[in-house]
Amino acid sequence: MFTVEPMFSANNGVQSTQFRQSFVGLKGNWGEVTMGRQFTPSYWIAGYADPSWAADFSMVNNMEFFYASYRVDNAIQYKTPSFYGFTGRIMATTGVGDSTRAGRFLSTSLDYRHGPIFIGAVSELQYTRDIFKSSQIHSSRDNYFAAVYKFGGFEPTLIYHTYNGYYAYPPYVAFNSQGWDAQVGARWNIDGRSRVYVSVVHRHDDNNKSISSATGGVIGYLYGLSKRTDLYATFAHVKSQNNVPVAYPVTFQVYPNAGQNPSGFQFGIRHAF
Structure with missing residues (x-):
């Protein structure tokens, strides 16, 4: 098995220098092993519970993951076969290849699926080089x-x-903080063509120095013109409690300045190839 997912800008068609995913693997009754750039176990756990399915205005992506990883390079992942509804994942990365732990990432997850029920938990540890030291x-x-x-x-x-810890996006952003956040939402496939979703995230930061406690929400509507083509409209807003250097975005395509409480509206058409 192999997967290659190139990315390009919908505005001008320019292809990104980095792939969304790029990995190879083996699959059998014993499970599957994949190697390369790929989604982390947290993406499959938290991402499944994201009502927007990780859309551009996703509050799960933009406020909960924020600068925590949900895709990593040079990763090896083992996924177990399903056993009475339970599936496990273990992932590790090689890091940057020097004698330090920089870039290393470790993750373990367990999820349960049976009928209408999905429950999952994951714990992840990442080592990051200080972008200033x-x-x-x-x-x-x-x-x-x-x-x-x-x-x-x-x-x-x-x-x-x-x-809890140090988060960075070199060379632009770095901060150290700890706290918790929670998302409550829902998605509704009304009649097979019309679909709506709503998602609200509250983030509580213990320090409120580099990042702030905040609440954000998104609501979206999709209408299926065909099996592969949708019309969509989305509105999102984030309200921070404090004026801090690192703000939460509605979309990472347009990053807010410090102290801003951004809002965004999208409407358009998308086609799956």
């Missing part, structure tokens, strides 16, 4: 719990996340 290596720990229950076409979702 390259001799220093910091760590961060993220834990996620997610649950979904399906009532026909209606699915309420819940995510709880704790974070």
